[in-house]
Amino acid sequence: MIPKITVNNLDFWYGNFQALKNINALFKEKVITAIIGPSGCGKSTMLRVFNRMNDLVEGVRTTGEVLIDAENIIAPDTDLVSLRKKVGMVFQRPNPFPLSIYENIVFGEKIHYSGTRRDKLDGIVEESLKSVLLWDELKDNLNKSALSLSLEQKQRLCIARLIAVKPDILLMDEPCSTLDPQATARVEELMRELKNNYTIIIVTHNMQQAARISDDTGFMLLGELIEFARTEDIFTRPKDKRTEDYITGRYG
Amino acid sequence: MQRHFDEELKGLHKEILKMGAFVQEAIHKSIESLKNRDKNQAQEVITTDDKIDELELVIDEHCIDLIARHQPMASDLRFITTGMKINAELERIADLAVDICQRVLELVDKPLLKPLIDTPKLAVICQEMVRDAIDAFVSRDVALAKKVAVSDAEADKLRNFIADELVNDYLAKDPSTASRAVPLLLIARHLERICDHATNIAEDVIYMVEAKVVKHHKEEL
Numbered sequence: 060m061i062p063k064i065t066v067n068n069l070d071f072w073y074g075n076f077q078a079l080k081n082i083n084a085l086f087k088e089k090v091i092t093a094i095i096g097p098s099g100c101g102k103s104t105m106l107r108v109f110n111r112m113n114d115l116v117e118g119v120r121t122t123g124e125v126l127i128d129a130e131n132i133i134a135p136d137t138d139l140v141s142l143r144k145k146v147g148m149v150f151q152r153p154n155p156f157p158l159s160i161y162e163n164i165v166f167g168e169k170i171h172y173s174g175t176r177r178d179k180l181d182g183i184v185e186e187s188l189k190s191v192l193l194w195d196e197l198k199d200n201l202n203k204s205a206l207s208l209s210l211e212q213k214q215r216l217c218i219a220r221l222i223a224v225k226p227d228i229l230l231m232d233e234p235c236s237t238l239d240p241q242a243t244a245r246v247e248e249l250m251r252e253l254k255n256n257y258t259i260i261i262v263t264h265n266m267q268q269a270a271r272i273s274d275d276t277g278f279m280l281l282g283e284l285i286e287f288a289r290t291e292d293i294f295t296r297p298k299d300k301r302t303e304d305y306i307t308g309r310y311g
Numbered sequence: 312m313q314r315h316f317d318e319e320l321k322g323l324h325k326e327i328l329k330m331g332a333f334v335q336e337a338i339h340k341s342i343e344s345l346k347n348r349d350k351n352q353a354q355e356v357i358t359t360d361d362k363i364d365e366l367e368l369v370i371d372e373h374c375i376d377l378i379a380r381h382q383p384m385a386s387d388l389r390f391i392t393t394g395m396k397i398n399a400e401l402e403r404i405a406d407l408a409v410d411i412c413q414r415v416l417e418l419v420d421k422p423l424l425k426p427l428i429d430t431p432k433l434a435v436i437c438q439e440m441v442r443d444a445i446d447a448f449v450s451r452d453v454a455l456a457k458k459v460a461v462s463d464a465e466a467d468k469l470r471n472f473i474a475d476e477l478v479n480d481y482l483a484k485d486p487s488t489a490s491r492a493v494p495l496l497l498i499a500r501h502l503e504r505i506c507d508h509a510t511n512i513a514e515d516v517i518y519m520v521e522a523k524v525v526k527h528h529k530e531e532l
Binding site for chain 2: 266267270294295296297302303306307308309310
């Protein structure tokens with residue numbers, strides 16, 4: 060097992076409120092890890108620690124270690140631009156830029172490397188759209204506004220936009236919560252494809268989704284990581300009673 | 312938090328208990344019909360097996376329905392899947408009680424080959440194992456389930472003893488005893504198979520309660 064992300068004694072505060080309490084976990088490379096737990100348990104906060112998105116919030120404090128490929132990304136001198144290139148994030152509501160499909164995908168490439176040749180950009184667009192299975196649908200309409208796409212297409216496009224900058228890790232925060240069951244199933248299939256090349260961490264309220272697609276699952280409650288194990292063990296034989304109560308609907 | 316689902320699970324629990332009661336009655340009557348050479352009682356067990364078959368289907372459907380509608384997890388999932396397995400084991404036990412009664416009908420008009428001594432002993436072990444396996448399920452009693460699983464060796468030993476005696480003392484010496492010895496041999500086999508199914512139930516109960524698989528790993532008991 061190769062750990063892609065190693066979390067050691069991670070604590071996190073929003074002002075005086077401690078949102079993460081002494082988290083220790085290993086996220087394996089090229090597997091899907093699901094983080095489940097009730098609202099406010101800290102799962103999205105933890106996800107946002109991994110690409111330092113929380114830095115955008117005033118008054119936050121982080122202690123401990125988050126090692127990505129042996130580099131502690133909590134360290135103050137971390138290069139956030141290259142971190143966020145390496146660790147991409149997909150949000151609950153797809154958020155394409157109000158630009159064409161083409162421009163959405165090459166946006167990151169243009170920011171990171173200005174002056175990339177058109178033929179290289181074309182190649183990136185094709186490769187990225189193919190990897191999210193959108194190429195055949197959109198190849199003739201690449202100049203169309205991304206805002207005109209369906210919700211599912213928008214979410215796929217956002218994933219393609221991430222893939223275009225060649226990240227290692229994809230963080231997904233409730234990526235299917237606005238999608239209907241068919242679109243959800245298709246995005247889940249896409250995630251299974253993507254895990255061959257990327258380490259995926261998904262936060263989800265949908266326990267069946269976590270059970271279906273993830274290899275490992277972590278259960279969080281009140282800022283603590285209560286249990287972290289193989290998904291099949293979490294959903295058939297959880298060790299902690301709090302996990303059992305949550306996944307069987309007895310919590311609350 | 313109180314869950315509506317708990318009421319549904321209680322309903323399933325009651326159905327499995329009802330199945331257990333029917334099956335225990337079938338075994339009891341099959342053994343009584345053997346001891347008393349009672350044709351009517353044997354016939355009654357054969358006839359009432361349809362009721363058990365029907366209940367098996369009802370329980371199966373109930374389990375599938377609960378899985379489809381509630382997508383149970385953890386202990387709920389283990390309870391329902393174990394319930395399905397126990398249901399199948401109980402139905403097989405009832406079929407074996409029917410098999411015993413069919414052997415009784417073959418024997419009843421013929422003179423007794425020998426006084427029945429060890430077969431009733433095996434029948435007692437068999438009834439105790441089934442009763443304890445069902446009780447272990449009801450009370451989620453792992454210690455009792457383990458006791459059932461361990462008793463199986465005793466049943467095997469007694470079955471072998473009965474078989475050796477029938478083969479060596481009767482069939483080998485006088486093949487004309489076959490029509491009376493073979494049904495007795497089969498009855499011992501049916502009883503021992505019932506003990507195997509009781510053992511399976513006990514192993515399922517251990518999985519249900521402790522999430523531990525002991526099936527095919529008797530050394531872990």
